[in-house]
Amino acid sequence: MNFIEENLIPVLALTIAFGLPAVIVSIYYKYESNRDRLFHESLQLLITSGQGVTPENLRGIPGFKEIAPRNDVRRGVLTIGLGLGITCLGVVGLGDFENPVTGLGLCIAVFGLAMTGFGVYQKSAAKT
Numbered sequence: 001m002n003f004i005e006e007n008l009i010p011v012l013a014l015t016i017a018f019g020l021p022a023v024i025v026s027i028y029y030k031y032e033s034n035r036d037r038l039f040h041e042s043l044q045l046l047i048t049s050g051q052g053v054t055p056e057n058l059r060g061i062p063g064f065k066e067i068a069p070r071n072d073v074r075r076g077v078l079t080i081g082l083g084l085g086i087t088c089l090g091v092v093g094l095g096d097f098e099n100p101v102t103g104l105g106l107c108i109a110v111f112g113l114a115m116t117g118f119g120v121y122q123k124s125a126a127k128t
Contacts, residue, residue, distance in 0.1 A: 039063030072119025076112045083109025 042061045046053060058064055087105030091097055 035063040035065075037063075072115055072122060074119075076114070076116025076119050079112025079115055080109050081112070083107070083112055 039061055042063065043053075043058075046057060046061065051057060059066070083105050085105070086108060087102050090099050090102030090105055094101060096102070
């Protein structure tokens, strides 16, 4: 076999491994910027036509995205589940409690516990 035939698969694998995520990200940002451009053009037409800019009019504009409030309790519980899942992978999958995967899982679980506590504190502080 010659040099090109021996190195074709590794070169293609590296190109796909590093090129595909870049292509996916660029496609995402292309559509994101098109949506933002369409929203701003529509908003400019709404303003120049003399119509009022109300929340109902904004929701009707193509490309409008409503920002949902953050729910730290939900995110914290999901992070705890992720951390415990990684911990179980380390303990059961690798058969050892003293491996880096288990430590990483416990670290993520503790971070999720802290996030959940912050979310509970934030909700209780908002009520008073």
